Amino acid sequence: MSKIHSFFPTLIYRADEAAPARLITDLEEASLMLAHEDEAGIKWCEKHGYSGYTSYASLSDLPGSIAAFKALEKRLDLHVSKFIKALHWDIRGGKPICDSLWVNVLQEGGAHSSHIHTNSVISGTFYVAVPPGAGPIVYEDPRHALMMAAPPRKQNAPRELKSHISETPKPGALLLWESWLRHEVPVNRAEGLRISISFNYVIGPKD
Structure with a gap:
């Protein structure tokens, strides 16, 4: 009798209604400003x-300077804490702290090349405006550098076995991942602006 086990998962957290419509509007106005x-x-x-x-x-x-971003940060804190519980991290009495947060307003033809977020433990993006055709965020299998002569995956492979995973966002959606996970944003083919807010969390001492 044989059995195949699945170990060492890569977790990605998604919440599709992470902020109310009014806050999304305020964030869009602040980002464009x-x-x-x-x-x-x-x-x-x-x-x-x-x-x-x-x-x-x-x-x-x-x-610290714009109320809408402070309101968003408070919501992010709750989601990041839930994600850390799902990861079963032992943070030894510490707590997640938002270390940096920034706005991205991507025009048609713009993209973010493949990258990781250094000096942090949890990274993520909250989506403010996602016009039709704006495209997904794409995550890369973190084992790529170790695969050597491994054959490519079949086109119809199950999603959890693919080499790249796409998440198509919508306004109000939040995605979280461990900061070492390489990801990219393909070319924005939408006529409108793709507006998102990215951020990094570290583990710091409790107050």
């Missing part, structure tokens, strides 16, 4: 060829 008024961020995007706007390199404390 920043995209027009954050001169340092605009210059950084122009210098680095970013198609659209991001506050990643210019504004370090959005929750």
